[in-house]
Amino acid sequence: MFWTFVLRAVQFRKRRLALAFAALAVAATLATALFSVYSDIERKMRVQFRGFGANIVIAPAGGAQTVPLAAVALAEQQGAVAAPFIYTVGRVEGEPVVVAGVDFRRAGPLTNYWRVDGARAAATGECLVGSNVAAHFRLKLAHSLEVEGAPCVIRGIVSSGGAEDAQVILPFDIAAKLAGLQGVASLVQVRADGERLASVQAALASQLPGADVRLLHAVAETEANVVLKIRSTLFLLTALILAITTLCVSTNFSALVLERSQEIGILKAIGAAEKKIAALFLSESLILGVASSVAGYGAGLLVAWWIGRQIFPESAAAGVGVNYGVFLPVTGVTLAMAAAATLAAAARIWRIRPAVILRGE
Amino acid sequence: MFLRFVSQSIRRSPRRKAMTVAAVAMGTAVATAMLGVMLDIGDRVNRELRSLGANLMVTPKARSLPVEIGGISYRPVSVQDYIPEDQVQKIKSTFWQLNITGFSPSISASAPLDGRNVPVEGVWFRRRFRGADGAPLEAGLRTVNGAWKVDGRWIDDRDRSAGLREAPFEAMLGGAVARRIGAKPGDTLQLFGQPFTVAGIVSTGGEEEDRIFVRLEVLQRLVNRPGQVDAVQVGALTKPEDEFARKDPAKMTPKEYDRWYCTPYISSIAHQIEEVLPMAVAKPIWRVADNEGKVLGKIRGLMLLITLAALASAGLTVWSVMATTVLERRAEIAIMQATGAANGLVAALFSTEVALEGAAGGLIGSWVGLLMAEWVGRAVFQTSLETPAMLGPVVVGAAVLASIAGAAQPLRRALMLEPAVTLRGGE
Numbered sequence: 001m002f003w004t005f006v007l008r009a010v011q012f013r014k015r016r017l018a019l020a021f022a023a024l025a026v027a028a029t030l031a032t033a034l035f036s037v038y039s040d041i042e043r044k045m046r047v048q049f050r051g052f053g054a055n056i057v058i059a060p061a062g063g064a065q066t067v068p069l070a071a072v073a074l075a076e077q078q079g080a081v082a083a084p085f086i087y088t089v090g091r092v093e094g095e096p097v098v099v100a101g102v103d104f105r106r107a108g109p110l111t112n113y114w115r116v117d118g119a120r121a122a123a124t125g126e127c128l129v130g131s132n133v134a135a136h137f138r139l140k141l142a143h144s145l146e147v148e149g150a151p152c153v154i155r156g157i158v159s160s161g162g163a164e165d166a167q168v169i170l171p172f173d174i175a176a177k178l179a180g181l182q183g184v185a186s187l188v189q190v191r192a193d194g195e196r197l198a199s200v201q202a203a204l205a206s207q208l209p210g211a212d213v214r215l216l217h218a219v220a221e222t223e224a225n226v227v228l229k230i231r232s233t234l235f236l237l238t239a240l241i242l243a244i245t246t247l248c249v250s251t252n253f254s255a256l257v258l259e260r261s262q263e264i265g266i267l268k269a270i271g272a273a274e275k276k277i278a279a280l281f282l283s284e285s286l287i288l289g290v291a292s293s294v295a296g297y298g299a300g301l302l303v304a305w306w307i308g309r310q311i312f313p314e315s316a317a318a319g320v321g322v323n324y325g326v327f328l329p330v331t332g333v334t335l336a337m338a339a340a341a342t343l344a345a346a347a348r349i350w351r352i353r354p355a356v357i358l359r360g361e
Numbered sequence: 362m363f364l365r366f367v368s369q370s371i372r373r374s375p376r377r378k379a380m381t382v383a384a385v386a387m388g389t390a391v392a393t394a395m396l397g398v399m400l401d402i403g404d405r406v407n408r409e410l411r412s413l414g415a416n417l418m419v420t421p422k423a424r425s426l427p428v429e430i431g432g433i434s435y436r437p438v439s440v441q442d443y444i445p446e447d448q449v450q451k452i453k454s455t456f457w458q459l460n461i462t463g464f465s466p467s468i469s470a471s472a473p474l475d476g477r478n479v480p481v482e483g484v485w486f487r488r489r490f491r492g493a494d495g496a497p498l499e500a501g502l503r504t505v506n507g508a509w510k511v512d513g514r515w516i517d518d519r520d521r522s523a524g525l526r527e528a529p530f531e532a533m534l535g536g537a538v539a540r541r542i543g544a545k546p547g548d549t550l551q552l553f554g555q556p557f558t559v560a561g562i563v564s565t566g567g568e569e570e571d572r573i574f575v576r577l578e579v580l581q582r583l584v585n586r587p588g589q590v591d592a593v594q595v596g597a598l599t600k601p602e603d604e605f606a607r608k609d610p611a612k613m614t615p616k617e618y619d620r621w622y623c624t625p626y627i628s629s630i631a632h633q634i635e636e637v638l639p640m641a642v643a644k645p646i647w648r649v650a651d652n653e654g655k656v657l658g659k660i661r662g663l664m665l666l667i668t669l670a671a672l673a674s675a676g677l678t679v680w681s682v683m684a685t686t687v688l689e690r691r692a693e694i695a696i697m698q699a700t701g702a703a704n705g706l707v708a709a710l711f712s713t714e715v716a717l718e719g720a721a722g723g724l725i726g727s728w729v730g731l732l733m734a735e736w737v738g739r740a741v742f743q744t745s746l747e748t749p750a751m752l753g754p755v756v757v758g759a760a761v762l763a764s765i766a767g768a769a770q771p772l773r774r775a776l777m778l779e780p781a782v783t784l785r786g787g788e
Contacts, residue, residue: 051652161646216566
C-alpha cells in the first residue's frame with residue numbers, strides 16, 4: 001500500500017519530478033567532476049613541474065673541483081632521477097670550446113627543455129653541439145667535428161638559451177677521458193618529487209659530507225607555491241559550488257512538498273497519520289535523491305575523464321583523473337540534503353488543516 | 362493593465378517568486394565566481410611563475426664564442442663585445458613593456474679569492490629610474506629573482522649615487538663561496554686589491570652560489586670597462602607558445618606578422634628587445650620559458666573546462682527552475698485563455714515575468730559571485746582578482762536569456778492545450 005502510493009506519486013508527476021531529477025543530477029555531476037579533478041590535481045601539477053629539470057644540485061664543496069660519481073647511485077636509491085655532468089675545455093679547429101659530458105640515458109628527464117634539431121643523445125663517436133657553436137663553426141647535422149683530435153659526427157644541434165648553446169656535448173665517459181678524470185663529475189643534477197624534496201636533500205647531504213647538496217630554491221619554491229595555490233583555488237571553488245548546489249537542491253525538495261498541500265489535506269481528511277505522510281514524502285525524496293546522484297555521479301566521472309583527457313593527455317595511463325571514491329561523499333551529501341529539506345518542509349504536514357486547505361485557501 | 366498583471370502576479374505569491382529568484386541567483390553566482398576566477402588566474406599564476414627567474418637572456422652579438430665554465434672564462438681576454446649600459450633602459454620602452462616585470466644588467470669578471478678564481482658580477486640590485494614617459498620604474502637583480510634568500514641585507518643602489526660615496530666596496534656572496542671561505546655578513550675580504558665589506562649572503566641553490574655580486578659601477582671601474590654591460594637578464598610575462606608562435610616570423614604574411622608582434626609570445630618579446638638594442642641578441646631561456654608556458658597552459662585549460670562545466674550546470678539549473686514555475690501555472694494560463702486573452706498577450710506576460718525574475722536573480726547572483734571570486738582571490742593570492750567590468754552585465758544578460766529559454770518550451774506547450782482540458786485537471 002505504502003509503496004503503491006510512492007510509485008503512483010512518481011507516475012502521475014513525471015514531468016515535475018523529471019525537472020527536480022534533472023536539477024539534482026546536474027548538481028551531483030558538478031560535485032563529482034570537481035571533486036575528481038581536485039583530488040589529484042596536486043599530482044598532475046607536480047608532473048608538469050618535472051619539465052623544469054633538476055631541483056637539487058650536488059656541487060663540489062670547499063677546495064674540491066669534482067664530486068664522486070657515487071652521488072648518482074645514492075640519489076637514485078632515494079627514488080630520485082639523477083645524472084652526472086662533466087665540463088672541460090677542448091680545442092676545436094684550434095679554438096677553445098667548453099666540452100660537456102652528459103650521461104644521456106640518465107639526463108633525458110632532466111633536459112626535456114632542450115630544443116634539439118636532430119637526436120637528443122649521442123653515442124661513442126657522436127656528439128651534439130650548441131646552437132652558438134654550430135653557428136660559429138658553421139656546422140650542420142651529420143657533419144664531422146674534431147674535438148682535441150678525436151672526430152665525432154654531429155647528431156643534434158641544441159638550443160636551450162643557457163650554457164649548452166656554447167658547448168660541444170659528448171657522452172659522459174668520453175668527456176671524462178678528455179678531462180683526464182675518472183669516477184668523478186663536475187656536478188650531479190637531481191630531480192626529486194616535490195613532496196619528498198627536503199628529505200632527499202637531507203639524506204644526500206649526510207651521505208656526501210664532501211659535497212655541497214643544494215636545493216634549487218627558485219624551482220622548488222615556485223613549484224610548491226603554484227601547486228598549493230591551484231589546489232586551494234580549486235578547493236575553495238569546489239566548496240563554494242557545493243554549498244550553492246546543495247542550497248539549490250534543498251529548495252527544490254522543499255518545493256516538492258509545499259506544492260502538494262492539497263494532497264496532504266486529502267490524505268489527512270481520509271485519516272492518514274502525519275508520520276505516515278512524512279514517511280511517504282521522505283521515501284519519495286530519497287528515491288529521487290539516489291537516482292539522481294547515481295546519474296550525476298556517472299555524468300560527473302565522464303566530465304572529469306574528459307577534462308583529464310583534454311588537459312593532461314600525457315598522464316592518460318594513470319586513470320585520467322577519474323576518482324571513483326567520490327561516490328559516497330557525493331551521494332551522502334545529496335541524500336542528507338534531500339532528507340533534511342524534505343523533513344523541514346514536512347513540518348507543515350502537522351500544521352495543515354484539511355478543511356482550510358481543501359476549501360482552497 | 363499589462364504591468365498590473367505582472368506586478369500582481371509577483372505580489373500574490375512572494376514566497377514562490379523568492380524561491381525562483383533565489384535559484385536563479387545561485388546558478389548565476391556559481392557561474393560568476395567560476396568566470397571571475399578563471400579570467401584572472403592565468404595572470405596570477407604567471408606572476409607566481411616569475412619567481413623562477415629570468416626567461417630571456419640578452420647578450421651582445423658576439424664575434425667570438427664564450428668559453429665559460431661556472432662563470433669563469435677560459436679564453437684569454439681580447440676585444441670584448443658589450444651592450445652600452447645607457448641603452449639598457451630601452452628594454453622598458455618596447456611594445457610589451459608592461460609585461461616585462463624586471464631586467465637586470467650585469468658585467469662579469471673573475472678575481473682570485475683564497476687561492477681560487479671566483480666569478481664576480483657587477484649588477485644593479487634594485488635601481489630606480491624614470492621611463493621614457495617619466496613613470497618611475499625599477500630594475501635589477503631583485504626584480505628578476507624573487508625567490509633568492511638573503512642572510513644579511515641587500516646592497517642599496519636605488520640610484521647611481523646612493524651609497525656609492527659612503528660604501529662603494531660592498532659585496533654580496535653566493536652561499537657556496539661564503540661557506541668555502543667562512544665569511545659572514547659584516548666581514549671584509551680582498552677583491553682586485555680592494556677591501557670589500559660583505560653585506561649579505563645569497564642562497565639560491567643555483568650557479569649564483571659560486572659568485573660574488575658587487576655594484577655595476579664599481580666593477581666597471583675596477584676592470585676598466587666603464588659604461589659596458591655583458592648580459593641582461595629579463596623576466597617577462599608571456600603567453601604560452603602555441604602552433605602559431607612556432608612559425609618563423611620571416612615567413613609570415615604581413616597580417617600574421619602583426620598578430621605575432623602584438624601577442625606577448627616569448628619570441629615576439631625577444632624580437633622587440635632586439636629592435637631597441639640592435640647590438641644584442643635576445644634568447645629565451647627555454648628551461649624557464651618553455652615549462653612556464655606548459656604549466657600556464659595546463660592551468661588555463663583546466664580552469665576553462667571546469668568553468669564550462671559549471672556554466673553548463675548553472676544554465677541547466679536556471680532553465681529547469683523556470684520550466685518548473687511555468688509548469689506549475691498551467692491552470693492560470695488556461696484561465697487567461699478562457700477569459701479571452703490572446704496567446705501572444707499571455708506569452709508576453711509570462712516572458713516579462715520570467716525575464717524580471719531572471720534579471721533579479723542574475724543581479725543578486727552576479728554580486729554574490731563577484732564577492733566569492735574576490736574572496737577566493739584574497740584567500741589564495743593575497744590580492745584581489747581583476748575581473749573585467751563587463752562580467753557582471755554579461756552574466757545578468759545570460760541569466761535572463763537562460764530563464765526565457767527555460768520558460769519558452771513549457772509555455773508554448775501550455776498555450777497549445779485546450780484551456781478546458783487543462784482546467785479539468787488532465788494533461
